[in-house]
Amino acid sequence: MSDSIGLLVSVFLASAVEFVEALTIVLAMGMTRGWRSALAGVAAALAALTVTAAVAGYAIAEWLPESLLQLIVGTLLLIFGLQWLRKAVLRAAGLKAHNDEEETFRAELEAGRQAGSERRAGLDWFGFVVSFKGVFLEGLEIVFIVITFGLNADNVPGAAAGAAVAGAIVLTAGVAAHRPLSRIPQNTIKFGVGLLLSTFGTFWAIEGLGVFASDRESLAWPGGDVALVVMLAVWSVFSWSAVRVLRRSDDADRDEDRVVLAAEGG
Amino acid sequence: MRFVRGFGRFWFDFIVGDDWRIALGVVLVLGLGALLVAIDVVGTNVLMPLLAAAIVAVVAASIVLGARR
Numbered sequence: 001m002s003d004s005i006g007l008l009v010s011v012f013l014a015s016a017v018e019f020v021e022a023l024t025i026v027l028a029m030g031m032t033r034g035w036r037s038a039l040a041g042v043a044a045a046l047a048a049l050t051v052t053a054a055v056a057g058y059a060i061a062e063w064l065p066e067s068l069l070q071l072i073v074g075t076l077l078l079i080f081g082l083q084w085l086r087k088a089v090l091r092a093a094g095l096k097a098h099n100d101e102e103e104t105f106r107a108e109l110e111a112g113r114q115a116g117s118e119r120r121a122g123l124d125w126f127g128f129v130v131s132f133k134g135v136f137l138e139g140l141e142i143v144f145i146v147i148t149f150g151l152n153a154d155n156v157p158g159a160a161a162g163a164a165v166a167g168a169i170v171l172t173a174g175v176a177a178h179r180p181l182s183r184i185p186q187n188t189i190k191f192g193v194g195l196l197l198s199t200f201g202t203f204w205a206i207e208g209l210g211v212f213a214s215d216r217e218s219l220a221w222p223g224g225d226v227a228l229v230v231m232l233a234v235w236s237v238f239s240w241s242a243v244r245v246l247r248r249s250d251d252a253d254r255d256e257d258r259v260v261l262a263a264e265g266g
Numbered sequence: 267m268r269f270v271r272g273f274g275r276f277w278f279d280f281i282v283g284d285d286w287r288i289a290l291g292v293v294l295v296l297g298l299g300a301l302l303v304a305i306d307v308v309g310t311n312v313l314m315p316l317l318a319a320a321i322v323a324v325v326a327a328s329i330v331l332g333a334r335r
Contacts, residue, residue, distance in 0.1 A: 071296075079281060080281060140280070144280075198325075205292075209300055213304070214306070
């Protein structure tokens with residue numbers, strides 16, 4: 001049960017963030033380079049993502065025994081989730097710039113206005129390529145999360161549904177607003193997703209070590225699914241503590257700089 | 267050759283990101299875990315929480331080192 005809820009929440013939130021980022025790029029290209037080329041880029045990226053998802057999902061599900069699948073996919077998910085968590089901790093501690101969709105949108109608009117005009121296959125090539133890359137790269141993260149979560153929780157349709165709902169909501173809001181969705185608290189969501197991905201990644205990767213046991217069966221966590229809740233608590237406390245420690249040491253460094261400047265000035 | 271290198275670089279950046287120490291640490295902890303499971307010297311009730319704690323420790327070290335750079 002906690003698997004299913006965690007699955008839906010994680011995939012929904014992670015996908016929503018990625019959809020918002022892709023939407024910003026496509027909106028900027030549509031408004032500066034024309035909607036035909038931007039939407040053609042989106043369609044091409046979606047086709048490429050569908051093929052990637054089908055091939056990767058089928059290969060992983062068919063070729064690997066369950067415990068090995070848990071180990072490989074859990075490890076990938078863990079490393080991937082820890083990247084999100086690390087960046088979120090550094091942002092919360094003030095050591096890394098926050099994501100700002102308005103700023104990204106302005107930069108993309110500027111790039112769209114300044115790029116030269118080159119037409120290929122009847123399309124504005126810059127608008128097509130930038131839209132394609134934006135949607136493909138952000139979409140690849142969604143595909144990765146849907147496949148890893150879906151296969152490990154044995155619920156690919158549930159994971160795909162979580163991503164589809166997120167996409168539908170973001171797209172509807174984006175079309176209605178006709179501007180980037182900068183009010184969505186992306187950094188907070190990324191923090192939450194980083195915690196969830198790290199939690200499930202740790203849980204599954206360690207379970208999957210059972211492939212090295214004599215019976216090759218997945219290991220069983222003491223307490224079963226309760227271990228997931230404990231692990232989420234551990235990652236949360238760890239992240240909160242890391243933010244506090246890093247923020248304090250950053251403040252101390254600034255105070256030290258001020259003292260040195262004052263001494264040099266005086 | 268350039269395509270293969272670019273393809274590998276893309277997936278490395280996508281999975282490992284800009285802090286390779288986290289990925290290396292996770293792989294080392296899981297490698298040690300695999301060894302201990304294979305030789306079956308520690309019960310899973312002890313081994314699994316220990317490995318989880320080791321992963322948290324690796325990430326803590328990586329974040330602190332990364333922030334000090």
